[in-house]
Amino acid sequence: MFKYIAPRRFFTSLLLIVFFVSWTLANLGYATEIFNTAQTEISNSLGWLVILAANVFVIFVLYLGFGKFGAIKLGGQNAEPEFGFGSWIAMLFSAGLGIGLLFYGVAEPIIHLESFPLNSEASFAAKAQKSMNLTFLHWGIHGWAVYAVVGLCFGISAYNLNKPFRISSMIDNSMTQQSLGRISIDVLAIIATIFGVATSLGLGATQINSGLNYLGIIEQSFFNKVWIIALITLLGLISVVLGLRAGIKKTLRAQHPPLHYFAVNNLYLGAN
Numbered sequence: 001m002f003k004y005i006a007p008r009r010f011f012t013s014l015l016l017i018v019f020f021v022s023w024t025l026a027n028l029g030y031a032t033e034i035f036n037t038a039q040t041e042i043s044n045s046l047g048w049l050v051i052l053a054a055n056v057f058v059i060f061v062l063y064l065g066f067g068k069f070g071a072i073k074l075g076g077q078n079a080e081p082e083f084g085f086g087s088w089i090a091m092l093f094s095a096g097l098g099i100g101l102l103f104y105g106v107a108e109p110i111i112h113l114e115s116f117p118l119n120s121e122a123s124f125a126a127k128a129q130k131s132m133n134l135t136f137l138h139w140g141i142h143g144w145a146v147y148a149v150v151g152l153c154f155g156i157s158a159y160n161l162n163k164p165f166r167i168s169s170m171i172d173n174s175m176t177q178q179s180l181g182r183i184s185i186d187v188l189a190i191i192a193t194i195f196g197v198a199t200s201l202g203l204g205a206t207q208i209n210s211g212l213n214y215l216g217i218i219e220q221s222f223f224n225k226v227w228i229i230a231l232i233t234l235l236g237l238i239s240v241v242l243g244l245r246a247g248i249k250k251t252l253r254a255q256h257p258p259l260h261y262f263a264v265n266n267l268y269l270g271a272n
Contacts, residue, residue, distance in 0.1 A: 202225075
């Protein structure tokens, strides 16, 4: 397993993450104010860009699928699917949505309904419809279109062009011609992935702790949430190390370990 770890990428990412988390915990009040302000500014200033980009991704994916590029086969013309269609759908659904859908499937429409800023004088039904529209934007075909584009980039670069399985392999410019440029891109991708997973995991642990508390099994506390996160992380790690076939899909041993290593934490990025 360790032979797939790129030391410079791994340890640089680890040091930056540890520094960021340590600084945040040491300055929790100040950090909270900064994060809330940044989130508000980004939402108010760039919210339109997120919606536009999501729609562009959908159009782009449809163009790729039904245009001249739709005939390109990932892995080469002689490649065969490693899993059946049903297995792929199950794994994609679990990895692409997972606990986020369980939490936000109900919470998000209600949040939007309570805080929707447009047409404040509109009827309840109109506000509810707009709230559902935003929810579909996050959990409908738009999100899958974004996933598909990134997945296609990985598939083409790794299995058709035989490049290392990492973000920098998708980019071909003057920056990626230098080792420092490639490492910087991959480190940024690792940090973004870790923080994204941490957000979902934190929300999931809170939800699990609340449910267990409601059932009278354990109390709702920071300590219990830490144990829940540790348990979920351990189960996920075991599944990943075992591979797609033996872990994520329990059949035979996986034949392509770099793929599922990257899919979870983006830390196994190969050599330069």
